[in-house]
């Protein structure tokens with residue numbers, strides 16, 4: 001039977017998605033399932049790894065069934081995933097020893113402060129390309145080893161395994177036969193030396209993480225293993241592509257040449273610029289990261305990570321209950337001409353690039369008696385565009401490249417108001433492609449290249465097609481005035497949580513309990 005499709009598994013922060021693509025790179029069918037977000041304490045975020053596996057394998061089977069496609073018709077599976085989120089499991093039972101600690105979780109801010117106090121910041125930046133922040137996996141692994149009873153002893157005996165979500169999915173898809181990750185995911189752990197392309201012994205020692213827990217790091221496009229017979233009714237489908245979701249989106253947007261960039265608007269918002277084989281260090285608060293390993297080499301990217309983008313729209317919906325659905329935000333935002341001076345800074349989990357402030361918290365400023373629901377909704381959408389401008393400016397400074405246009409993708413780019421405001425506040429056109437599921441598309445392309453479903457990046461690049469361009473349409477004076485207001489609002493949100501005060505309170509509470 002002809003193998004006419006690629007199946008992409010896109011394991012995101014709020015949902016697991018499975019998408020079937022055909023040879024033209026067009027979507028045949030999508031299945032999606034949201035899963036539980038666990039917030040045990042303020043600033044902490046967890047997922048249940050078994051629920052992640054259950055929803056992801058469930059939608060994979062569901063999408064095939066809904067499309068009437070037999071597993072045997074699938075040429076390969078590509079995996080893409082929320083990055084940094086950390087799972088530690090028992091090698092023998094395959095069971096996680098703790099919930100997955102999600103990339104947004106701030107619980108390890110104190111461990112990061114200790115690393116900084118020990119003077120490790122510049123070593124970590126130079127060798128991993130990252131800033132010291134609770135965002136990345138390294139300190140999360142340490143936290144699990146330090147806080148789960150018996151974990152450290154088991155880890156030292158070689159009985160525990162660590163993985164990001166890609167590794168966890170491959171382990172389960174192959175029923176414990178394969179423990180791997182790819183270069184793009186490894187580069188998000190703060191444990192991987194992106195210059196020497198190996199796990200960094202000095203950082204592992206510092207955090208007390210045994211090397212035996214770590215997955216093997218492989219290219220982003222090759223056959224890592226085959227699905228176990230039980231997952232897809234007897235079929236053994238090659239798992240042939242892995243990339244972190246933001247790098248996968250860069251690949252799906254066909255940003256193959258240095259200087260090409262994209263911005264993905266999902267739960268967070270992530271702008272990546274391809275820098276080719278050159279590792280460009282950032283002087284402006286961006287990350288240097290591995291884009292992918294392909295064709296026998298590794299290519300790098302500069303990244304601006306914004307922690308809260310679409311998640312702020314979910315906050316309007318679920319917590320403030322100002323809207324019934326994310327889509328409604330567009331309607332309400334356009335019922336007013338502007339925000340009436342209101343700014344929302346959605347620093348719910350601190351601020352990422354370019355500020356890197358683990359202690360910032362969300363704020364609404366500029367409220368007057370006339371401020372209403374529509375102004376707050378509009379200001380929330382606008383905050384996504386302002387954060388993108390912060391990052392774009394840093395990227396232009398670091399790369400010395402002025403962007404002529406911005407390629408966008410992800411769930412929130414369906415919002416035309418947001419896209420128009422984005423173009424206005426950047427002063428450059430915003431290009432929305434026909435396929436906005438570029439994360440899954442990128443994973444599909446990587447898998448398809450490995451099995452010869454597509455022949456080359458050049459063949460793939462021809463498939464990129466534009467849906468709509470949003471031209472900048474705001475005077476420079478207005479743009480700069482609005483942006484200056486945003487910068488002021490960000491200042492108000494910064495360093496809100498004070499580490500010392502929190503520690504003192506925790507200690508006092510612990511003493512009282514005794």
Ligand SMILES: Nc1ncnc2c1ncn2[C@@H]1O[C@H](COP(=O)(O)OP(=O)(O)O)[C@@H](O)[C@H]1O
Nearest residue numbers: 012014266267310311313326327410411412415
């Ligand atoms: N029309 C819209 N306007 C604004 N935000 C939207 C819209 N549609 C979806 N979103 C936001 O986009 C996010 C979903 O995008 P998606 O790419 O699926 O994210 P993820 O992969 O991070 O789960 C949600 O946070 C949602 O609030």
Ligand SMILES: O=P(O)(O)OC[C@H](O)CO
Nearest residue numbers: 012013082083266267268
């Ligand atoms: O789940 P997403 O699409 O918001 O992506 C999360 C990022 O990978 C976090 O680094």
